[in-house]
Amino acid sequence: MKIAVLSGKGGAGKTFVSxxxxxxAQNAVYVDxxxxxxxxxxxxxxxxxxxxxxxxxxxxxxxxxxxxxxKCVDFCRFHALxxxxxxxxxxxxVCHSCGGCVMVCxxxxxxxxxxxxxxxxxxxxxxxxxxxxxxxxxxxxxxxxIKAALRTGGESDLTVIDCPPGSGCPVMESVIGAxxxxxxxxxxxxxFHNFKMVHRLALLLGxxxxxxxxxxxxxxAPLEEYCEKQGLPILxxxxxxxxxxxxxxxxxxxxxxxxxxxxxxxxLLAAVRKGAVS
Amino acid sequence: MKKLLILSGKGGTGKTTTxxxxxxxxxxxxxxxxxxxxxxxxxVTAAGGPAxxxxxxxxxxxxxxxxxxxxxxxxxxxxxxxxVRKVEGICKIDEFSCEGCGVCEAVCxxxxxxxxxxxxxxxxxxxxxxxxxxxxxxxxxxNSGKLVSEVKLALTNAARSEHLAIIDGSPGIGxxxxxxMSGVDLxxxxxxxxxxxxxxxxxxxxxxxIFQTKxxxxxNKYDASLESTEQIERFCADHPVPFVGRIPYDRQASxxxxxxxxxxxxxxxxxxxxxxxxxxxxxxLETSAE
Amino acid sequence: xxxxxxxEEGAENLCVSxxxxxYFLIYDTEKAAAVTVKNSAADAQGGAGIQAAQLVVDQGAxxxxxxxxxxxxxxxxxxxxxxxxxxxxxCAAENLKALEMGTLEELTRFHPGFHGKE
Numbered sequence: 001m002k003i004a005v006l007s008g009k010g011g012a013g014k015t016f017v018s019x020x021x022x023x024x025a026q027n028a029v030y031v032d033x034x035x036x037x038x039x040x041x042x043x044x045x046x047x048x049x050x051x052x053x054x055x056x057x058x059x060x061x062x063x064x065x066x067x068x069x070x071k072c073v074d075f076c077r078f079h080a081l082x083x084x085x086x087x088x089x090x091x092x093x094v095c096h097s098c099g100g101c102v103m104v105c106x107x108x109x110x111x112x113x114x115x116x117x118x119x120x121x122x123x124x125x126x127x128x129x130x131x132x133x134x135x136x137x138x139x140x141x142x143x144x145x146i147k148a149a150l151r152t153g154g155e156s157d158l159t160v161i162d163c164p165p166g167s168g169c170p171v172m173e174s175v176i177g178a179x180x181x182x183x184x185x186x187x188x189x190x191x192f193h194n195f196k197m198v199h200r201l202a203l204l205l206g207x208x209x210x211x212x213x214x215x216x217x218x219x220x221a222p223l224e225e226y227c228e229k230q231g232l233p234i235l236x237x238x239x240x241x242x243x244x245x246x247x248x249x250x251x252x253x254x255x256x257x258x259x260x261x262x263x264x265x266x267x268l269l270a271a272v273r274k275g276a277v278s
Numbered sequence: 279m280k281k282l283l284i285l286s287g288k289g290g291t292g293k294t295t296t297x298x299x300x301x302x303x304x305x306x307x308x309x310x311x312x313x314x315x316x317x318x319x320x321x322v323t324a325a326g327g328p329a330x331x332x333x334x335x336x337x338x339x340x341x342x343x344x345x346x347x348x349x350x351x352x353x354x355x356x357x358x359x360x361x362v363r364k365v366e367g368i369c370k371i372d373e374f375s376c377e378g379c380g381v382c383e384a385v386c387x388x389x390x391x392x393x394x395x396x397x398x399x400x401x402x403x404x405x406x407x408x409x410x411x412x413x414x415x416x417x418x419x420x421n422s423g424k425l426v427s428e429v430k431l432a433l434t435n436a437a438r439s440e441h442l443a444i445i446d447g448s449p450g451i452g453x454x455x456x457x458x459m460s461g462v463d464l465x466x467x468x469x470x471x472x473x474x475x476x477x478x479x480x481x482x483x484x485x486x487x488i489f490q491t492k493x494x495x496x497x498n499k500y501d502a503s504l505e506s507t508e509q510i511e512r513f514c515a516d517h518p519v520p521f522v523g524r525i526p527y528d529r530q531a532s533x534x535x536x537x538x539x540x541x542x543x544x545x546x547x548x549x550x551x552x553x554x555x556x557x558x559x560x561x562x563l564e565t566s567a568e
Numbered sequence: 569x570x571x572x573x574x575x576e577e578g579a580e581n582l583c584v585s586x587x588x589x590x591y592f593l594i595y596d597t598e599k600a601a602a603v604t605v606k607n608s609a610a611d612a613q614g615g616a617g618i619q620a621a622q623l624v625v626d627q628g629a630x631x632x633x634x635x636x637x638x639x640x641x642x643x644x645x646x647x648x649x650x651x652x653x654x655x656x657x658x659c660a661a662e663n664l665k666a667l668e669m670g671t672l673e674e675l676t677r678f679h680p681g682f683h684g685k686e
Contacts, residue, residue: 008316010449011290011470036450037288037481039474073622077337077380077393079615082622084647091640094615098358098379137481140453165289165449166315172374172418189536190294194316201417217529220536242502245527249472249503337613378613424613427588461584490677 002159003272004178004207008194010165012186013214013238016248018162019043020255021182024265025160027127031153033174034164035118035133035145042251046123046130054133054148055114056097056141061088065109072101072110093140118145120152129156142170150177158269167201180277181207182235182268187220195223199230210277212268215240233276236268279308279434280563281443283462283491287478289449291470292498295531295541296552297446298322302542303556307408308437309444312426312458314399314415319446322540326404332432334413334425336398337378340371346390353382353391374418399425401432409437423457430458442563451481459486464563465493466522466555471506479510483519493519494562496555500524520562523555569597571667572629572650573660574620579604581658586637587616593660594627597668617641625650633663639678 005018015032019040022030032040059072059081066088073081073088080095081088092115102110118135133149135142142164150173153159163174175181181202185195202209211227216237227234238244244261247254255262284300286293294313301309301323311319340353340361347368354362354369361375362382371382373396382391398419404410411433413425426448433443445462448454459465465486469479479495486493495514500507507524514521528548534541541549574589575582579602583589588610595602605627609619617637621644624632632645633653645652654675655663666672 009290010288015474036452037474037478039477042473042477075380075384077378079609079612079619079622082618082625082644082647084622084625084644085649087647089644089647091615091618091643094618094640096377096379098377098381099356100379100381100384103356103381103384137451137484167417168315168415169374169418169420186290187536188532189321189538190318193318193321197316197417204417217532240529242527245499245502249506251473335611420613490679 001157001273002161002178003180003182004161004163004175005182005184006163006171006175006198006202007165007184008167008198009186009191012184012191014165014184015039015043015162016214016254017182017184017212018160019253020261020265021269022128022158022160023253023255024262025158025269028158028160029129029131029153029156030160030162031149032132032162033146033149033170034162035135035142035149035170036164038132038134040162041121041130041132043253044123044125044128044130046125048121048123050122052120052148052152053116054118054120054145055116056144057099057112058092058095058097058115059090059101060111060113061090062109062111063087065107067107069106071104071106075100075104093138117141120145120149122152143173146170146173150174167197171198171201172205175202175205175207178207180272181209182212182272183209184212184214185223187213187216187218187223189220192220192223192226196226199232208277210235210272212236212238214238231278233278235271235276236264238264279437279440279443281445281462282559282563283445283447283458283465284468285447285455285458285465285482286449286468286470287451287482288470288475291468291475292525293449293468294318294322294446295535296466296468296498297444298540299542299549299552300556301444302540303553304442304444304560306442306444308433308440308442309408309410309446310429310433311412311446312429312454313446313448314413314425314429314454315448317412317414320410320412322535322538323410324407326406326408326410330403332401333397334399334401334428335395336419337396338393339373339376339378339396340382340391341394342369342371343390343392344368346388348388348390350387352385352387356381356385401425401428403432403436405436409433409440411436423453426454426457427460430461451478451485455482456485459491462491464559465491466559467493467495469495469497469510471497471500471503471510473506476506476510476513483517492562494522494559495519496522497524499527501526522558522562523551525551525555569631570627570629571595571597571631571633571664572624572627573633573663574607575604575660580660582635582655582660582663584635586634586641587620589620592624592627594629595664615640618644621645631667633667633672634675637675637678642678
């Protein structure tokens with residue numbers, strides 16, 4: 001079973017929920033798809049096993065064959081190519097690796113070369129396999145790294161996918177292969193606004209959902225009403241606690257230190273397995 | 279017009295809460311929400327009216343004319359983004375996966391595929407009682423800095439006579455953040471006192487430096503970890519970058535936000551601390567060189 | 569010598585952005601004449617600096633006067649032998665004069681691109 005954990009709003013507790021959910025399962029795979037800022041590994045501190053670079057294809061020119069027709073420059077919608085003093089220039093950070101320039105060149109002067117944009121780290125902690133996608137600083141192509149991380153995660157009894165914040169392309173890529181989604185919400189006006197956006201995304205992708213309300217001091221009526229109206233089951237409420245906040249700040253996996261919390265997450269896992277999502 | 283940008287790196291640190299309070303403390307009449315992925319500032323700022331809305335055109339996207347499509351699948355073969363699938367013998371483009379590269383248009387034998395303008399979001403501008411520019415990106419659309427730049431442009435054009443503008447930035451460290459930094463006089467980084475918060479603070483500062491933008495740092499919810507807070511203060515002293523204060527975790531903050539109020543309108547510890555951070559930030563802003 | 573300057577509508581004031589400037593003023597020192605060229609890169613989703621620099625190079629410019637410039641655009645200019653100068657003040661005419669008098673400094677710091685994709 002693949003569970004994608006999303007929140008829309010950053011800081012709602014996606015990583016907190018994903019990490020603890022994987023931790024209480026006897027044996028699981030945790031995949032960190034928040035490749036711009038992968039934080040899960042700060043809690044797992046996994047024994048590192050493998051690092052595999054993720055690359056994208058970038059054009060390279062055979063200057064001898066190039067006739068200077070500039071068809072490639074004119075074709076490229078991302079303006080990744082320039083032609084200066086009879087020589088083509090490539091700007092890899094804006095290249096989308098679409099292969100168009102290779103296709104339009106009448107002289108077969110364009111080849112493609114692999115360029116690393118990030119990597120996938122594999123490690124383990126106890127019964128949990130920790131797979132982390134890491135985007136190199138300055139790079140913008142999150143999607144290839146997310147794809148590679150998910151591929152590395154592979155198939156298993158339980159896979160928990162820690163998704164990026166927001167509702168853009170990287171989030172869609174992280175959710176697309178999941179069986180269901182856990183939406184982590186904060187009971188606040190800000191949290192609720194962003195929560196609705198990810199719920200729309202999950203609906204668009206046809207994924208059944210369940211809700212976890214984190215830092216739940218007092219119920220936020222609009223959120224509660226929305227969930228009821230939409231038939232969204234609230235599977236777990238985690239109250240704000242200074243102790244949990246302190247454990248998190250220190251990079252500890254809270255369920256390992258707090259038996260009540262561990263019990264709550266075991267309950268959540270059981271509920272999701274039984275199909276409590278809708 | 280002096281522009282103050284509020285950033286946080288990690289989401290959920292208190293960026294928008296800080297921006298909203300500052301707007302009230304400064305009685306600023308020009309502000310913008312550059313978190314185009316998930317805009318929130320409008321929830322805690324005074325309602326404006328009437329709104330001018332503009333479509334934001336993102337990259338063009340491929341569209342198939344079913345009348346001309348032969349179903350040969352040439353487009354599907356060349357698309358590297360898996361954006362083409364066949365439905366009842368006709369090729370169809372998935373608007374979320376399509377990156378607008380134009381390769382499909384180039385190979386289509388009948389001209390059935392063409393790239394068309396795609397509305398990727400909407401910019402909303404209010405002029406009364408204050409100039410407020412905000413935008414929302416449509417789902418699944420790439421967030422280049424361009425929409426952020428459009429929001430800032432709308433703000434700058436509409437608020438020429440204002441002397442101060444406050445910009446609620448985007449979370450993260452990528453292109454939208456860089457775009458929001460452009461032309462700003464000071465960046466206030468709201469840091470979370472945690473391992474991940476410290477990591478993100480460092481990455482943002484690096485970005486600000488490469489971009490030659492003056493920065494200042496404050497810590498929000500500092501009592502979550504005194505140790506990390508002190509670590510941040512030491513880092514700022516060594517760097518050096520001005521440290522402008524710490525704000526305690528305060529349950530009243532959430533209550534205020536939920537009621538659509540900014541912290542400036544509430545009498546509580548977080549509000550008092552924010553006011554001090556505001557005073558120090560303004561002092562830095564006034565002395566920032568042109 | 570051909571000098572390029574990013575300018576706002578009206579071609580009097582400089583535009584702070586290079587890649588997304590609405591127009592380029594191209595001044596020919598020999599003919600003492602200027603043309604205003606629309607910047608086709610202004611609406612680009614991404615890679616605006618690169619395309620704008622290509623335009624400047626294609627116009628035959630030997631020098632560029634600008635407030636700021638991205639690294640990618642700078643690379644295109646350098647490859648073409650276009651010298652980049654740091655603009656002073658807002659007025660295009662004054663900057664042209666300053667360049668002729670040799671009082672403009674070279675622009676040496678460039679910012680990373682804004683990019684245009686996820």
